[in-house]
Amino acid sequence: MxxxxxxxxxxxxxxxxxxxxxxxxxxxxxxxxxxxxGYPAQRRPQQQGPWQRQLQWPPPQFQQPQWQPPAPxxxxxxxxxxxxxxxxxLMVGYYALTQGxxxxxxxxxxxxxxxxxxxxxxxxxxxQVVDTLDNPAALTDNPLYVQxxxxxxxxxxxxxxxxxxxxxxxxxxxxxxxxLTRTFGPxxxxxxxxxxxxxxxxxxxxxxxxxxxLDMPNAFYxxxxxxxxxxxxxxxIAGTHQxxxxxxxxxxxxxxxxxxxxxxxxxxxxxxxxxSEAGELEVNRRLETQADCLAASFVTSVADSVGxxxxxxxxxxxxxxxxxxxxFLPPEDLPSxxxxxxxxxxxxxxxxxxxxxxxxxxxxAPADEVR
Numbered sequence: 571m572x573x574x575x576x577x578x579x580x581x582x583x584x585x586x587x588x589x590x591x592x593x594x595x596x597x598x599x600x601x602x603x604x605x606x607x608g609y610p611a612q613r614r615p616q617q618q619g620p621w622q623r624q625l626q627w628p629p630p631q632f633q634q635p636q637w638q639p640p641a642p643x644x645x646x647x648x649x650x651x652x653x654x655x656x657x658x659x660l661m662v663g664y665y666a667l668t669q670g671x672x673x674x675x676x677x678x679x680x681x682x683x684x685x686x687x688x689x690x691x692x693x694x695x696x697x698q699v700v701d702t703l704d705n706p707a708a709l710t711d712n713p714l715y716v717q718x719x720x721x722x723x724x725x726x727x728x729x730x731x732x733x734x735x736x737x738x739x740x741x742x743x744x745x746x747x748x749x750l751t752r753t754f755g756p757x758x759x760x761x762x763x764x765x766x767x768x769x770x771x772x773x774x775x776x777x778x779x780x781x782x783x784l785d786m787p788n789a790f791y792x793x794x795x796x797x798x799x800x801x802x803x804x805x806x807i808a809g810t811h812q813x814x815x816x817x818x819x820x821x822x823x824x825x826x827x828x829x830x831x832x833x834x835x836x837x838x839x840x841x842x843x844x845x846s847e848a849g850e851l852e853v854n855r856r857l858e859t860q861a862d863c864l865a866a867s868f869v870t871s872v873a874d875s876v877g878x879x880x881x882x883x884x885x886x887x888x889x890x891x892x893x894x895x896x897x898f899l900p901p902e903d904l905p906s907x908x909x910x911x912x913x914x915x916x917x918x919x920x921x922x923x924x925x926x927x928x929x930x931x932x933x934x935a936p937a938d939e940v941r
Contacts, residue, residue: 675724680874682724689751692744695766699793699829704839708832709856713761715928720757725749725872730812736802740772743800743819750823753871754864757927763830766796768823774802789818791825793834798822807893813869813882814889817918820865827864828857851907855940856932858908859917862890863930866921883922890918905941913941 673686702708727745730738747770755765768791777784780794787806791798800819808814828834837857841850869878869886891897894911895904904910909917916939917932924930932940 677724680722680724682722682875683720684723684752684756687752687756689748689755690765690767692747692767693769696764696796699796699834700763700832701835702832705832705836706840708836709840709933710931712831712833712931714757714763714827714831715926715931717757717760717927719867719871719924719927719929720753721871722874723749723753723871724875725752726875736772736774739800739802739804739815740770742815743770743772743798746816746819747798747823749872750820750868753868754823754827758827758830761831766826766830768796768798768826770798770800770819772800772802789822791822791829793825793829796826796829798826808889809885809892811882811885811889813878813885816876817865817869817886817889820868821861823868824861824864825857828861833857833860848905851905852937852940854907855905855909855913856935859913859940860930860932862909862914863917863921863924863932864927866918867924867927867930870922870924887915887918890914910941913939 674681674683675685676682725746727742727749730742747767751765751767755767758765773784774786775784776786779792779797779799781790781792784799784801787801787803789798789800789804789807798819800822804815804818808818825834828837834857837853840853844850844853866886869883872878891911891914893908894914895906895908896910899906908914917930921930
């Protein structure tokens with residue numbers, strides 16, 4: 571067998587020489603001239619070739635960070651310094667929610683409430699009193715009771731010195747009716763009821779109303795048409811002092827408030843449930859003495875603007891005593907429908923100091939306070 575070798579025998583061709591390796595040329599070297607121009611030398615970024623990057627050890631993700639001292643912890647010991655500000659902010663917010671709804675305006679240095687309240691026009695709105703089903707809570711736990719008595723409310727009725735004049739008395743009572751509605755209206759609406767400004771009629775002759783004949787002298791509220799009737803000779807009952815006349819008007823308006831809140835109609839239910847005439851009369855006395863109290867709270871509300879003084883309050887207390895049942899009836903006919911002089915004065919005085927309308931809740935008072 572022929573022996574064949576590889577490569578084949580013969581002259582050996584000259585061996586080619588491999589290319590000599592060239593030093594690595596940094597392609598970025600010309601972009602950063604040494605000194606002058608570009609970044610300052612100390613901030614010039616150091617360029618690395620690919621092989622240099624491959625030889626970094628340990629890799630950046632495994633390099634240990636240089637130890638730094640821990641940042642000092644913030645002390646929480648001073649939190650109480652801001653606590654009074656937080657509490658104050660909450661108190662201001664609560665006041666804004668509860669009282670801020672009463673639009674205020676400063677007049678002659680006095681911050682009056684209800685300044686932006688839109689008083690309903692006379693006779694606008696509901697034409698009947700609230701007609702509810704038998705609901706004893708309307709008397710004892712009425713939503714109105716939690717409402718604050720607004721102090722002060724601005725009321726500037728005309729100055730009437732001769733209240734015996736029918737036209738002057740009519741004008742004065744119309745103005746006072748608007749003041750009364752401005753005082754009680756927002757509280758009624760906040761309680762879920764609708765405010766109403768009743769018509770006022772000052773009469774000087776006989777006539778007939780849905781609630782009966784017009785007598786002289788007299789003052790009464792008619793629930794059938796929610797009107798207030800005042801005889802021109804009212805001074806024969808209340809006296810000639812202006813604050814006494816205003817108090818009588820406020821008392822009759824308070825019956826309008828009772829009508830709007832369901833108290834007036836619930837009085838009827840309670841009287842029907844009474845087992846005796848004495849029980850019926852007691853329910854009515856609670857209604858009337860409550861009206862005394864609400865009327866007196868109004869006097870306090872508008873005292874700053876009207877100018878009621880302590881002397882006026884004493885006049886009003888005197889007027890309350892003068893219309894007590896014991897001033898008109900013999901002892902054997904007592905107790906009667908409106909309350910004795912002592913009871914009427916008691917609730918009038920409480921009204922002067924009332925802070926919420928619940929202070930006039932006569933329907934939970936002891937029986938001896940509504941005799």
